[in-house]
Amino acid sequence: MDANVTASLSLEGPDERRDLKLVGDWSPASMPHIERQLLTLPANLCGHVICDWSAAKTPGIGPAWLLLTRLIDLGCSHLDIEHVGNPPHFLELLKKLTHDRHLARTTHLHVPSLETLVGRLGLWAVLQGRYMRGVLEFFGRIVAVVGQIFSRPRALRISSLTRHMYETGVTAIPIVSLIAFLISVIVAYLGAQQLARFGANIFVVDLVTIAVLREMGVLLTAIIVAGRSGSAFAAEIGVMQLNEETDALRAMGLNPIEVLVVPRVLALFIVLPCLTVIADGMGLAGGILLSLVNLHIPLPEFISRMQEALAPTTFWAGLVKAPVFAILIAMVGTYRGMQVRDSARELGRLTTVAVVQSIFFVIFADALFAVLFVQLDF
């Protein structure tokens, strides 16, 4: 087999009737080489082209297709190409394919596109509008199911609710406790260093208690839960979407919102305030420990100072945010999960979106609360 001769082509003859001699190895393996050779063909090939295959070894359909499409793109009509000299056995298929290609090109010649700036802006606006409507509809459906619970207690799926409370709440206690404790120690330690310069060590107690109870306890808990459970909600429901399980539920007359979404939202609604209380406790414990070890503030003094520092509302100002954060996290997670369609890639993308967005919404809501509480003097 003389396949080692590299593929080449040479064009001869007058403009209206050219001979194209194909020489060497025309198997698929030499396609990269053939492609470079094809670039040397002159533009504006009009008239008859005769392809001579007699010197081409083991021609493949891929190289032949590259040749023909190149000739056609250079201005040759697909009807004006002739094949001589033992043409390849798949010639009939090749001719049919070039004909199909010709048809496809002529039927879809010009589709007006939305590629202009205004078009894209409009498309974006419409999509955002639809997206907002989708979110509102989703929220409305959840509220409707929650409303039904009072008239039809069966709509509350107790077993599902307890399972999610366990998974999102009980199993999160160690990590929430640990992080609240450590962050509080860090704040107390750094705060003590700064305050020591003014001889105001005792104010570390104010710093730790107010920071933990008002902001950090609830915010840290919400962010951890968003990362743990928001992603789990999106992934679980997303996989069910891919397996058509949600469609199966609908077909059996079950409402996926009632079966899948509401138990998760309610579970988080109940569990997140509890986790916040635990985080508050662990945060205070961290502050007390550091004050004792590093600043030599004994426990009774810490507590009496704490009682002076705290307003009656400080604890509640933190805790009241927890249910709101819970609803945000659970809704974003479940909504993104319900949006999963078609592919594994979508699942990954929407799970990521769920976590990022729920953390964003939590922090954004926290900012609104901060402004609101200042205005209300809460």
Added chain:
Amino acid sequence: MLDTSYDPVIRVRGLVNRFGRQIVHDGLDMEVRQHEIFGVVGGSGTGKSVLLRSILGLKAPDGGTVELYGRDVQSLAADENSSLVQSYGVTFQNGALISSLTVAQNIQLPLREHYDLSEPALDALAEMNILMVGLSADTAGKYPSQLSGGMVKRAALARALALEPKLLFLDEPTAGLDPISAAAFDELLLYLHAQLRLTVVMITHDLDTLFRTCTRIGVIVDSRMVSDTLPGMLENPHPWIREYFHGTRARAAEAPLKEQGHG
């Protein structure tokens, strides 16, 4: 490179495959010659897929030899593996298209891996393969999830043909298709088989496909293979083969055949 004009294309001798105590193949012989469409038939659990995996070199057999183009599949060294892979194309039962890539990107995946081609050339080759399997040109930009069952089978065939193999393995190519789509797939297969001079090994349960396309049939019974042409198979006295080719479903599929050939 493998000599793709070697005959027989596949030669399996005394193949033994077992999982624990369960013996799947016990001295199975099989031979596929150039330019055949060879249908593999067998009851559930008789090891059709295991046979396919053994031939592709994906599973080391517990005994016997598998030769592809006269070379032992298992002893083909790692550096020769790519020429082995390029010499055959496979379609899997559910298409196995990569769900995060478009149809065109799926077809270009093996081309990108093996050839250093420019984007326009890759696009042209994807277009060729898409048109070749009878899909419309606008399928190129679609994702597998946007395709119907029949289109997925065709797209999988297009990907299997991308490297221009001379040997094609099809695992249940018409399963799950409606009869009209399945018949269209049969015709497509026959046309491409003739035009591209392919050798085809097909696992199928579709009796219509079997009767329409296959030149020879291999039936796996009692852990061995009985191969014969279709008329020969119809005369075979083995009870399972008789049941398979003379059951109620088979009779309906045979009817047009008898009118043409035997009747």
